[in-house]
Amino acid sequence: EADIYQTPRYLVIGTGKKITLECSQTMGHDKMYWYQQDPGMELHLIHYSYGVNSTEKGDLSSESTVSRIRTEHFPLTLESARPSHTSQYLCASSDGQGSLSYEQYFGPGTRLTVT
């Protein structure tokens, strides 16, 4: 079992609310990622980080933002939730050499529903 944690596991929230999805890992990995996955669909990368104070947007445009102030912590924030943000959000980390990304360890995910 990977040492990567996400909270909350499930979240139902009204439109317009600000939310933060938490992700923490205890493996000391420099690289962390956020993916979005709809049922039956592929994972899409929305944010990644190669270390403290490093964040980049992924290939799927997202209105969310991330921060990386500590190696082990990579929270994702939505300033104003909308029904279109309803999805499964998966956090992952990896320990690759240089720019290469080796196997990724995933958290259990947060299922977000915006009403």
Next chain:
Amino acid sequence: SQKIEQNSEALNIQEGKTATLTCNYTNYSPAYLQWYRQDPGRGPVFLLLIRENEKEKRKERLKVTFDTTLKQSLFHITASQPADSATYLCALDHAYSGAGSYQLTFGKGTKLSVIP
């Protein structure tokens, strides 16, 4: 455009048989390819990684092949068991945004059901 295709959305197989899942890709030149298992409502779990210069990789009942000429990977589960029922994802690394970084792109997955 870049595309990853996994042979079918669902595959049913009898317990004890070998399950074979296919991953085809176009317009990629991956340095390596990975396979993950995902159970409903959970995050993917890494299974195997195979590099472009490797033809085959094995781990217990799992075997992966990688043919860069055909742009295809095959994932085999021998002596399949009901506990092997899950969705299996293939993932390719690729250079991302010209920033000298490599990211994984995932296929949609194949849902395997092993029938007792």
